[in-house]
Amino acid sequence: MIEGNYEIFQQIGYVASAILFIFGLKMLGKEETAVRGNFVSAIGMLLAVVVTFVNVIEPILVLSAILIGSAIGSLFALRVKMTSIPEMVALFNGFGGLSSFFLAWSEFTSYKAISPLLLITYLTVFIGGITFSGSVIAYFKLSEIIKFNGAILSKLSRYFLIVFIITFLLALTQIILQILNITLIDFDLIQQIFLGLLIVSILSGFCFVIPIGGGDMPVVISLLNSLSGIAAALAGILLTNTALIVAGCLVGASGLILTLIMAKSMNRTLFNIFFVGYSEGASSASDIEGEIKPINAEDCYLILEAASTVHIVPGYGMAVAQAQHVVKELGDLLEQNGAEVSYGIHPVAGRMPGHMNVLLAEANVPYDNLLEPKDINPKMESIDIVLVIGANDVVNPSATEQPGSPIYGMPIIEVHKAKTVIILKRSMSSGFAGVQNPLFFKENSRMLFGDAKESISKLVSEFKE
Amino acid sequence: MEIFILLFFILVLSVFLGLELISKIPSTLHTPLMSGANAISGITLVGALSLQTSGTIQLVLAFLAITFATINVFGGYLVTNRMLRMFKKK
Numbered sequence: 001m002i003e004g005n006y007e008i009f010q011q012i013g014y015v016a017s018a019i020l021f022i023f024g025l026k027m028l029g030k031e032e033t034a035v036r037g038n039f040v041s042a043i044g045m046l047l048a049v050v051v052t053f054v055n056v057i058e059p060i061l062v063l064s065a066i067l068i069g070s071a072i073g074s075l076f077a078l079r080v081k082m083t084s085i086p087e088m089v090a091l092f093n094g095f096g097g098l099s100s101f102f103l104a105w106s107e108f109t110s111y112k113a114i115s116p117l118l119l120i121t122y123l124t125v126f127i128g129g130i131t132f133s134g135s136v137i138a139y140f141k142l143s144e145i146i147k148f149n150g151a152i153l154s155k156l157s158r159y160f161l162i163v164f165i166i167t168f169l170l171a172l173t174q175i176i177l178q179i180l181n182i183t184l185i186d187f188d189l190i191q192q193i194f195l196g197l198l199i200v201s202i203l204s205g206f207c208f209v210i211p212i213g214g215g216d217m218p219v220v221i222s223l224l225n226s227l228s229g230i231a232a233a234l235a236g237i238l239l240t241n242t243a244l245i246v247a248g249c250l251v252g253a254s255g256l257i258l259t260l261i262m263a264k265s266m267n268r269t270l271f272n273i274f275f276v277g278y279s280e281g282a283s284s285a286s287d288i289e290g291e292i293k294p295i296n297a298e299d300c301y302l303i304l305e306a307a308s309t310v311h312i313v314p315g316y317g318m319a320v321a322q323a324q325h326v327v328k329e330l331g332d333l334l335e336q337n338g339a340e341v342s343y344g345i346h347p348v349a350g351r352m353p354g355h356m357n358v359l360l361a362e363a364n365v366p367y368d369n370l371l372e373p374k375d376i377n378p379k380m381e382s383i384d385i386v387l388v389i390g391a392n393d394v395v396n397p398s399a400t401e402q403p404g405s406p407i408y409g410m411p412i413i414e415v416h417k418a419k420t421v422i423i424l425k426r427s428m429s430s431g432f433a434g435v436q437n438p439l440f441f442k443e444n445s446r447m448l449f450g451d452a453k454e455s456i457s458k459l460v461s462e463f464k465e
Numbered sequence: 466m467e468i469f470i471l472l473f474f475i476l477v478l479s480v481f482l483g484l485e486l487i488s489k490i491p492s493t494l495h496t497p498l499m500s501g502a503n504a505i506s507g508i509t510l511v512g513a514l515s516l517q518t519s520g521t522i523q524l525v526l527a528f529l530a531i532t533f534a535t536i537n538v539f540g541g542y543l544v545t546n547r548m549l550r551m552f553k554k555k
Contacts, residue, residue, distance in 0.1 A: 021505055022486065028501045029490040035549045038501050042542045045508065052514045058524070062514060065528050069535025076536070077543035085548065089500045092540040099509040099534035106516055106526035225499050228506040233479070235512050237472050245472060246479045247508035253483025254502045258495060347492045354495030361551040367493050368554055 006055060013051030014243040020044025021247050025254065031367060048243045082362040083322060086352035087142035090135045090221055093228050097131025100124055100231035101201070107238050108194055113187060114178045120238050122175065122197060126168055128231040129201025130208060135224050137209040142217060142351055154211035158275065161207035164200050171197055208274075215316075215393070216273050217351045219262040223270075226255025258353055265347040267399070267410030290441035292428070295448050297455060300422055301462035303446075307384035310334050311376065313344040313413050314356050317390015317426070321452040327389060328363035330456050333463040342369055344376045344386075344413045346394035373413045383418040388439075390424065390452050396437045407435055421445045424452050497548050504541025510534035 021044045027037025056062050073092070080088045104124035111118065140146040171193055177183045178190070212220050229251025236244025263270055304310065312331065318324060331341045343365065349356045357370060380386075388395055391413075398405035399412045415421050416439050423440060425447060439445055448455050490498055513530035516523070 022482065025483075025486050025498075025502065025505070028498050029487060029494060031491065031493060031552065031554075034494060034497060034552070035546065038497070038504075038542060038545045038549060041501060041505055045505070045510075045538055045542070048508065048511045049514065052511045056514055057518060061524070061528060062531060065531035066535050069532040070539045072532075073536040073539030073541075074543055077540045077547065080544065082548075082551070085496065085500075085544065088540070088544060089496070089503060092500075092537050092544070093503045093506070095533040095540075096503065096506040096509060096537040099507070099513060099530045099537065102526045102530035102533070103509055103512050103516065106518070106523050106530065109520070109522055109526070110517070222499060225503055225506070228503065232506050232509045232512070233476055235509055237469065237476070239512050239515060240468060240472060241512055241515060242472070242475060244508050244512045245476050247505050249476055249479030250483040250486070251502045251506040253480050254487040254498065257484060257487045258499055261495075345492060347495070352496060353499055354492055354497070357493045358496050358548055358551070361548070361553070364551075364553065366554055367552050370493060372492055 010051045010054075011242070013047055014241075014246075017044040017048040017051075017243060018246040020047065021250055025250060048247075052243075082358060083319060084143065085358055086217070086221065086350075086355060087139045089352065090138040090142060090224065093221070093225050094132045094135025094139065096228040097128045097135065097224075097231055099128075100228070100235045101128035101132060101198075103235045104128060104238060105198065114175070114190070116179055117238060118175050118190075119172065119179075120234055122168070122172055122194075124231055124234040124238060125194075125197060126201040126204070127227055127234065129198065130205040131224055131227045131231055133202045133205030134209040134220070134227075135205075137206055138217065138220055138224065141209070157207040157210040161204060164204040164207065167200055168197065168204070212274065215348075216266075218348050218353045218355070219259055219266070219270070219273050221352050222255050222258035222262055224255075226252050226259060229253075229255055262348055262353055265411060267407060290438075290443065292440055293446050295422065295446040297448065297458040297462060300446070300448055301459055303420060303422070304334065304339075304385060304459065305337060305463075307334075307339050309340045309342075309382065309384045311342050311344055311380075311383045311386045311415075311418065312389065313346075313349075313386060313391050313395055313415060314360070314389045315346075315349045315391025315394060316351060316355075317392075317424070317452050319350055319355060319359055319390070321390065323389065323453040323456055324359040324363040324365075326453055326456045326460060328360070328365050330460050330463070331365065333460060337463070339384075342371055342376065344373065344415075345370050346373060346391070346411075346413055349391055349394050373411055377414045377417075380414050380417040381419075384420065386415040386418040386421045388415060388421060388423045388425075389456070392425075392437055393435065395439055396435060397439050397442075398435060398437070401438070405435060415439065416442050416444070419444060422448055424448045424450070424455050426451065493552065497545050497552075500541060500545040500548065504538055504545060507534050507538035507541055510538055 024041025027033035233248030399410040516527045
């Protein structure tokens with residue numbers, strides 16, 4: 001009797017927490033309510049945990065696991081530098097996947113005979129494992145601890161990924177045949193197959209992310225985020241737990257939407273990103289007319305001082321040089337000088353969705369000064385000076401002018417339409433897409449070579465003199 | 466079996482709800498949204514808590530599942546909060 005009542009209490013708690021998650025996510029989608037939205041969703045999580053905790057079997061063990069987890073999680077989250085946010089998010093995401101992986105494994109060990117639930121168990125382990133190991137590789141790539149370069153490694157990884165996926169499908173087929181009583185094998189053998197599957201799923205994640213290039217990272221992180229949600233939802237079916245299903249699906253869907261937004265902003269299909277890579281697409285290197293016109297910091301300062309509208313377009317180069325604070329300082333000085341300053345943010349600039357927004361927010365740039373391409377492009381012709389700081393492909397006019405280009409059709413910030421464009425760049429190498437950028441050769445373009453942070457610091461000191 | 470059809474039904478509806486909820490967000494919020502959603506995926510903590518454990522292997526697996534899910538939950542919410550606090554209006 002008491003147990004029955006308890007179950008109802010728990011289910012009502014799950015419904016309430018699902019409502020809190022839904023409102024939390026909705027509020028996260030608007031600037032004004034985002035902070036509260038995150039809080040609402042955290043309350044939902046707390047509620048779901050509390051109503052589950054009431055009938056936990058080993059309270060001391062569970063509490064110590066929670067204590068360890070919360071200490072590690074909080075420590076990471078509070079100490080991480082804002083520039084390292086992309087890899088941190090990737091790592092947390094991987095831990096969510098790993099949790100589903102262990103969860104399904106634990107469920108498997110309680111099975112004594114074949115059951116249709118084995119299919120879901122296999123899927124959960126596979127997706128959870130890929131989420132974990134894929135996120136770990138993403139973490140290493142983003143923090144630039146290990147670089148996985150080289151065409152041979154990429155090819156091998158892709159080849160092995162296919163082998164692993166086929167292995168997984170064979171294992172699934174085996175279970176289906178068992179359930180339908182078509183073939184019969186010993187359950188011991190199934191247990192051994194399962195252990196093999198654990199390894200295969202971890203290796204698949206490695207092979208999945210290793211060949212994917214740095215510029216495609218925003219897409220991969222979003223996709224891994226989506227997968228961690230799907231793994232949680234599948235685990236929910238295994239445990240007949242509605243809280244896991246609803247929350248997992250919400251995450252799966254939001255990650256999927258972000259993935260599609262990112263892919264669309266790069267003008268590429270998901271298939272192309274995951275199975276082809278950029279370099280093979282780049283074929284037509286047409287001749288570009290015009291010449292490069294370098295400029296030095298003093299001349300650059302003189303032009304900037306005379307400008308009444310300045311638009312700043314940051315890219316990954318700004319993140320690498322950690323130049324966001326000097327950029328903000330320059331922006332302030334320009335404003336004091338009477339110029340109107342705005343920032344143009346391309347959705348895939350940087351290494352994760354919204355990377356530039358986070359960096360500029362860290363430097364205290366108000367977010368209403370940050371414009372999306374569709375807002376700034378119509379006004380571009382009236383802009384006196386555009387400063388391109390470490391961005392390349394997202395301002396490449398080939399995307400609108402050259403039908404043969406691999407990035408043709410990609411939405412860009414059309415800086416070439418401004419009166420003058422100053423491009424801060426380390427060297428003349430092409431961007432991640434491996435495509436030449438005709439912007440550098442345009443009549444109204446000037447190149448300011450050097451490290452972004454140093455160049456801007458020079459401009460700032462010129463202004464102060 | 467009926468219960469699984471019902472669960473599948475919940476799953477399908479939640480996916481559509483999720484797609485509707487997130488369909489229009491400003492790109493400013495892409496990172497916090499992803500990180501906030503990431504924290505929610507730590508809901509596996511609830512699943513790990515409800516595991517029926519018997520035997521050492523299951524106990525160890527449940528312990529690991531709880532630990533990693535908790536890292537995900539705490540880390541996810543705190544990082545999201547830190548990020549969002551930086552976003553300021555003029």
